[in-house]
Amino acid sequence: xxxxxxKLVALAALAVCAVxxxxxxxxxxxxxxxxxxxxxxxxxxxxIRNDGDxxxxxxxxxxxxxxxxxxxxxxxKNGSDSMEMVDAIGIPAHGSVALxxxxxxxxxxxxxxxxxxxxxxxxxxxFDDGETLRVTWPVRPANAP
Amino acid sequence: MFFSRLRRFGLxxxxxxxxxxxxxSAPPWQLNDVSGHLPDLQFDxxxxxxxxxxxxDFRGKYVLMYFGYTHCPDVCPLTLVHLHLVMQKLGKQADxxxxxxxxxxxxxxxxxxxxxxxxxxxxxxxxxxxxxxxxAAMAKRYRSAFNIDAKQANGDYxxxxxxxxxxxxxHGRARLIGNSTDTPDAIAxxxxxxxxxx
Numbered sequence: 038x039x040x041x042x043x044k045l046v047a048l049a050a051l052a053v054c055a056v057x058x059x060x061x062x063x064x065x066x067x068x069x070x071x072x073x074x075x076x077x078x079x080x081x082x083x084x085i086r087n088d089g090d091x092x093x094x095x096x097x098x099x100x101x102x103x104x105x106x107x108x109x110x111x112x113x114k115n116g117s118d119s120m121e122m123v124d125a126i127g128i129p130a131h132g133s134v135a136l137x138x139x140x141x142x143x144x145x146x147x148x149x150x151x152x153x154x155x156x157x158x159x160x161x162x163x164f165d166d167g168e169t170l171r172v173t174w175p176v177r178p179a180n181a182p
Numbered sequence: 183m184f185f186s187r188l189r190r191f192g193l194x195x196x197x198x199x200x201x202x203x204x205x206x207s208a209p210p211w212q213l214n215d216v217s218g219h220l221p222d223l224q225f226d227x228x229x230x231x232x233x234x235x236x237x238x239d240f241r242g243k244y245v246l247m248y249f250g251y252t253h254c255p256d257v258c259p260l261t262l263v264h265l266h267l268v269m270q271k272l273g274k275q276a277d278x279x280x281x282x283x284x285x286x287x288x289x290x291x292x293x294x295x296x297x298x299x300x301x302x303x304x305x306x307x308x309x310x311x312x313x314x315x316x317x318a319a320m321a322k323r324y325r326s327a328f329n330i331d332a333k334q335a336n337g338d339y340x341x342x343x344x345x346x347x348x349x350x351x352x353h354g355r356a357r358l359i360g361n362s363t364d365t366p367d368a369i370a371x372x373x374x375x376x377x378x379x380x
Contacts, residue, residue, distance in 0.1 A: 080256045120254070
């Protein structure tokens, strides 16, 4: 009897979790990190999809594997390449934004342990609606296309 | 009279001649031809293996040159990956090509760091660094502006730098320029054309 009750509680808890997960309208897909040697800053890339009815902003990130994770953007202008920190990256309602080479990316610095291609790293993405997406990304070699 | 004649006979002929001239003289290059407009390859710098090197060490090789720095996790890797793909497309011919990655951040880019960085991308890349004066002279020679941006609280800083990929022939003459928006196919195409020409 007690066992059955426990099973029911567990099932109910699972159902609640599933509903909570399904309720999120944000998805982070195809995430990866470009590894660089000599503990140099690395870049994280991901596609964030917003299936909700309201625009959302990615406002920050952190990782247990890196001391810092900053939102950055590369720009090519007048024959010059530059990189700047940004406060937020907007994702339109029913739309997506790609953090991809040559544009928006996460700059990951101060690795807390040796990281090499083939490893996976954990990243939390924070949004202005209070949501946090916890994702695990593969680390690819420097010359990954 | 003259004009009506021109219209009847001359104009179509003129157009045909012009079209023929255009298609005949269409540039064969997919990158931009800068022959005669930029100075020959010339420098006096330190390689990623710590050796003093000059342009003479690269005579006989086709050279691709790009200004960047190692604390550059996004756009420099993007460009070097493009050039790595060019080398893969060239196959055996890649042996005739060297990629020079010139650091615009000599304060942090020691030969050791540069060596680890460039070899992570492709074996045909040579990292070059030097004194701030040597780097400034090199950038000036190729009209490539760079700027060390304001330092953050933790001492980190970014450097804005030229996006140009310079292509030199095996005599060290500047021939073409492109950037990371040019496809590896386009760059490989032009290199093979250069190789066929001389």
